[in-house]
Amino acid sequence: MVLNPVISKLANKLVVLASASPRRQDILRNAGLKFEVVPSWFKETLDKSLFKEPHEYAVETAKQKALEVARRMLLKHLKTPDIVIGADTIVTVDSMILEKPVDKNDAYRMLSSLSGKEHSVYTGVAIVLCHDNENDEVDYQLIDFYEETKVKFADLSESMLWEYINSGEPMDKAGGYGIQALGGMLVEYVHGDFLNVVGFPLNHFCKQLDLIYNRSTSSLDEKSLSVSLSENGTESNSLSSSAKHNLPNSSSQTHHNQNTLSASPLNKVKRTGSDREAGGSSQVLVNSSSEHKATCKTTALPQMTNRGQLTVHADSGPKKEDLQRMMELMDGFKASKALFTASKMCVFDLLQSRPGLEAEQIAQEIKASLKGTQCLLEACVSLGLLRSKEQTSHKPMYENTDLATRFLLSDAPFSLHGYIQHCNSTVWPLFSHLESAVQEGTNQHDKAFGKKSKDMFQDTVYYDREVKLRFMKAMHSIAKVTGKAVATAFDLSSFKTVCDIGGCTGAMAYEFTEAHPGLSVTVFDLPAVVDMSEHFTPQHREHRVSFVAGDFFKDDLPKADLYILARILHDWPDEKVDILLKRISDACRPGCAVLIAETMLDGLRPHSTLQSLNMLAQAEGKERTQRQYVDMMSTHGFGDTRFVQTGNFLDAFISIKL
Numbered sequence: 164m165v166l167n168p169v170i171s172k173l174a175n176k177l178v179v180l181a182s183a184s185p186r187r188q189d190i191l192r193n194a195g196l197k198f199e200v201v202p203s204w205f206k207e208t209l210d211k212s213l214f215k216e217p218h219e220y221a222v223e224t225a226k227q228k229a230l231e232v233a234r235r236m237l238l239k240h241l242k243t244p245d246i247v248i249g250a251d252t253i254v255t256v257d258s259m260i261l262e263k264p265v266d267k268n269d270a271y272r273m274l275s276s277l278s279g280k281e282h283s284v285y286t287g288v289a290i291v292l293c294h295d296n297e298n299d300e301v302d303y304q305l306i307d308f309y310e311e312t313k314v315k316f317a318d319l320s321e322s323m324l325w326e327y328i329n330s331g332e333p334m335d336k337a338g339g340y341g342i343q344a345l346g347g348m349l350v351e352y353v354h355g356d357f358l359n360v361v362g363f364p365l366n367h368f369c370k371q372l373d374l375i376y377n378r379s380t381s382s383l384d385e386k387s388l389s390v391s392l393s394e395n396g397t398e399s400n401s402l403s404s405s406a407k408h409n410l411p412n413s414s415s416q417t418h419h420n421q422n423t424l425s426a427s428p429l430n431k432v433k434r435t436g437s438d439r440e441a442g443g444s445s446q447v448l449v450n451s452s453s454e455h456k457a458t459c460k461t462t463a464l465p466q467m468t469n470r471g472q473l474t475v476h477a478d479s480g481p482k483k484e485d486l487q488r489m490m491e492l493m494d495g496f497k498a499s500k501a502l503f504t505a506s507k508m509c510v511f512d513l514l515q516s517r518p519g520l521e522a523e524q525i526a527q528e529i530k531a532s533l534k535g536t537q538c539l540l541e542a543c544v545s546l547g548l549l550r551s552k553e554q555t556s557h558k559p560m561y562e563n564t565d566l567a568t569r570f571l572l573s574d575a576p577f578s579l580h581g582y583i584q585h586c587n588s589t590v591w592p593l594f595s596h597l598e599s600a601v602q603e604g605t606n607q608h609d610k611a612f613g614k615k616s617k618d619m620f621q622d623t624v625y626y627d628r629e630v631k632l633r634f635m636k637a638m639h640s641i642a643k644v645t646g647k648a649v650a651t652a653f654d655l656s657s658f659k660t661v662c663d664i665g666g667c668t669g670a671m672a673y674e675f676t677e678a679h680p681g682l683s684v685t686v687f688d689l690p691a692v693v694d695m696s697e698h699f700t701p702q703h704r705e706h707r708v709s710f711v712a713g714d715f716f717k718d719d720l721p722k723a724d725l726y727i728l729a730r731i732l733h734d735w736p737d738e739k740v741d742i743l744l745k746r747i748s749d750a751c752r753p754g755c756a757v758l759i760a761e762t763m764l765d766g767l768r769p770h771s772t773l774q775s776l777n778m779l780a781q782a783e784g785k786e787r788t789q790r791q792y793v794d795m796m797s798t799h800g801f802g803d804t805r806f807v808q809t810g811n812f813l814d815a816f817i818s819i820k821l
């Protein structure tokens with residue numbers, strides 16, 4: 164392994180670090196590397212859900228950063244760097260990717276999720292090598308890799324967490340800590356490259372340089388394609404190869420795994436002279452190699468041109484992953500409806516009591532056609548809800564998968580059956596009028612059910628006993644699945660009495676009393692709901708939950724130290740939220756608290772954004788961001804806010820009356 168000799172090979176080259184991180188700069192400077200810093204303008208907003216593994220996200224971000232700088236230097240500065248280095252560090256814990264915290268509450272959320280646990284730190288690195296060739300073209304080659312280090316945090320007390328957050332150190336660091344400074348005190352052990360946690364895996368980087376400069380036998384592949392960027396930023400392609408790329412905006416097709424660097428085809432970038440910002444056009448020549456396609460990993464990413472126009476990869480045709488993603492999106496509603504239908508027809512309950520039935524027997528039991536039942540069963544198999552086993556008769560027999568057993572049986576402890584029935588009977592008809600909901604900005608009860616609704620609960624949901632019970636079962640099932648995570652998100656030992664405002668069946672309240680033996684909870688809900696609450700009382704379980712009937716916009720609220728608002732505020736527009744929060748604030752002494760459980764819009768996760776559309780079509784409200792909740796609470800005299808992303812459907816947020 165050669166270290167300095169590799170770095171010294173770069174002595175006379177223009178090396179560019181596409182990162183503003185002072186820690187990365189220090190690491191590379193300490194290794195003797197001379198480089199220019201050109202921070203990337205690439206916005207770190209790739210959709211994380213498109214990546215199977217977290218390190219793929221870090222690598223793709225690193226690539227995009229390095230390519231953006233390489234492209235900008237060529238086009239704007241007419242300068243060809245020899246090497247551009249991009250890097251991106253992320254922290255992952257419990258399948259969540261943590262980047263830099265946006266504020267103190269976000270830092271709290273991150274650090275508390277790391278407390279007492281082992282997490283992984285990944286740094287993705289991209290190296291863009293540029294070469295001028297004899298034809299006044301720029302060839303480039305892209306190598307990327309990642310390094311993983313495992314870090315374990317000690318158990319962190321609240322006071323330690325806040326002291327660290329208030330030091331200001333977490334704010335510009337992935338995962339909200341800096342291991343090289345105060346954050347080092349939080350760490351119990353590190354397995355792997357320490358510098359990787361700081362922000363740059365120097366050892367792995369040097370190994371890659373060694374492979375590039377001391378062992379590579381790269382040669383140019385002569386097949387090429389020109390893609391020209393015209394003045395208005397659109398592209399025209401003149402094909403001379405079997406593959407196309409929209410360079411310089413595209414990411415490379417070449418991907419080298421951690422320890423392999425095979426001979427690389429060099430991509431060619433040709434400038435035709437004038438700077439495109441000055442009104443000229445730039446021409447890009449790219450080539451591709453089937454050899455490298457075998458090891459490449461590409462990700463479906465829309466690219467922005469310098470002029471902000473969206474372009475697509477101009478390659479040999481649509482990418483498989485892109486098409487698959489589009490298909491998934493277009494088929495999403497069919498999958499939902501297949502699930503709703505099988506659930507409504509009690510297929511999962513039937514197969515739980517009689518596993519191994521054939522389609523004919525199932526059709527008989529659910530009183531359906533054989534053809535229709537076969538299609539539905541096959542769809543459920545493909546969606547991972549059922550398993551089919553071939554028999555010698557060639558007639559498959561069916562049984563539930565674990566997923567179905569856990570969530571789809573009507574009597575499973577975490578059954579989502581109630582919520583699925585509500586989606587099928589209420590949300591589905593409302594969503595079929597989504598276009599009107601978007602145009603009008605209002606709920607669609609009138610169009611879907613012929614009922615005008617200002618107050619979704621009193622005007623529509625509770626007008627009919629069957630609809631009411633279905634709604635309550637839906638709320639009950641979600642509260643049971645999410646309740647424990649919300650109940651245990653914060654230390655509630657200083658509270659004794661709790662009021663769960665709009666607490667419906669009491670499902671959330673039971674989770675709170677179970678998790679906190681010192682708490683008793685009063686559920687406050689409309690009389691129509693409280694009347695039916697005994698249907699949901701847990702059997703054989705001691706609990707400290709009582710019910711009070713009333714209207715939270717009009718009647719006195721029960722006295723309590725802590726008020727829970729679980730999925731309440733998202734039902735209402737800002738004016739009504741304001742009225743409710745004022746009433747709660749009036750009922751609170753200093754030191755009392757409000758705990759909000761909602762899915763927050765931050766990070767634009769599909770579940771949250773789609774839930775916001777749901778609130779549009781169904782109610783008067785919407786989902787909101789953490790910041791919006793903080794502002795609302797502070798208007799009503801609450802502060803010292805803490806936030807926890809539970810990783811479950813609901814995020815939790817607690818604010819203290821000052």
Ligand SMILES: C[S@@+](CC[C@H](N)C(=O)[O-])C[C@H]1O[C@@H](n2cnc3c(N)ncnc32)[C@H](O)[C@@H]1O
Pocket residue numbers: 620638639641642664665666667668671687688689692713714715716728729730731734
């Ligand atoms: C979306 S549900 C949430 C239920 C529960 N908090 C949970 O997380 O499962 C809204 C609840 O607010 C109740 N609610 C709506 N308007 C109300 C009012 N004016 N006064 C009291 N409760 C109300 C509904 O009856 C319903 O139980």
